[in-house]
Amino acid sequence: MSLLLACLPLGLAHAAPAIALERVEILALDPGTWPARHAPLVPTQPAMQAVRLALQVQPEWRLGGSRWVLGTSVAALSVAHEAPIGGRFSWTAGVQTRLGLPNGAFAGVLMQHGVLRSGVGTSVRSDATWARPRWDHWEVLPALSLSIGRRPAGATEDTPAPSR
């Protein structure tokens, strides 16, 4: 995993001309903590949970027109693979990090509705941080995804993710 991250800058540099902002995840599968952990606290701490929501909003960048996407939020930096299942559906799976420190993975099924995309999945994550890089506690969370953005190049209503 560390090797993957070490190689990431090289890969990004190679793919830089083709990196494109594809969408913004209002709710992201990674880290996936907001719906389960923080949404229930909105009635009592609306401002703090709004901040936490903003921290996980994730611009998503497609790498070189491939099936690989890079997610960049304060709460998580992630690399994920997306591929079509059929119809409006696609699947995604990826590695999530906290400022580059690998701390888990996520996977989900996504459904396209025009420029909107929703999804459900799961996020498996530890609470390892750069201040305390220990992977000794893990949690599995149900996660939701809701994003808005341009449709991937070449995608149709029935094939939301590009194929190469």
Next chain:
Amino acid sequence: MRWAECEPGPLTCRPGLGLIWALLAVGCAPADGPVFAWQGGVAQAPANSRTAVGATLGTPDVGLHADVFLTADHQPVLWAAPQLDPEICTTADGEPVPEDTWLVQLALADLQAEYRCGGTPDPRFPDAQTRAAPVLSMDELLDLLEGFGDTPVVLSAHTVPNVSHAPEVYAAEILERWWAAGAPQDLIIAADLPSTIAAFEDRAQAQGVDLETRLIWPRVPPQGAAWLADLGTASAGAAGLDTAIVDLEAAGADGLLLRAAAADRGLVRALEARQIPALVGPVRTRLGTRQSQRWPVEGVLSAWAPDP
């Protein structure tokens, strides 16, 4: 590792993401965790007052929380800040209190003779009962605690560098009084500075006493905006730069008192998995109290003491 927070059971969690999500949203564990009346139950009576403490001690199964500050003559009093609060205090004659009325410059006798607090509504809880009274001393608190041996007590020791007495003075004055009174209650000392935690731990160790301490996390600096501290904590926590556990280990406390705004179920579960005791608070609403009572914590510091 569990799927969500629900214990498997026929009526709680069943397979199905939608149901699990719905149960997570509303909370599926019973809201029956221990409650400590924060500042004696500040939503119902003046903070840290005789009225508040008396009401809490009359409520079964509710612990007591109080703040402690030291006067000029090293007398512990139930107060949370270096200064008297002009919004809720007056002079004994009913005149406004100057804003720079420092407790560290007042002897206990002068403080109790010249000032009254709690007679005007607390802006945080305007519907709370009001009653003007002298600031309560710790000796008076110990008298009130007699006969309530089952009531656990959390004392927040408020030391402020260059403003209050040294942490070692706090540890000596508070613990020696507690031990001299032979108070049978379970005592937890909470503080937001590692040096304060260390002073209490050292004092207890020197006496061969096992004292429970909790680090208040995250720390809000004096005169600092709590919301700014919470924002910083949320940002740093999200980015993985800081954790409560790192600060706890550095401070050497036995557990954490998590500020409510910084706490969530994931954090308290991570602490539970590591067998680190955690209090959460202060929680200012009844709904927030019920939510926090569903978490695996040793207690919730709530402004609302449950009705007897």
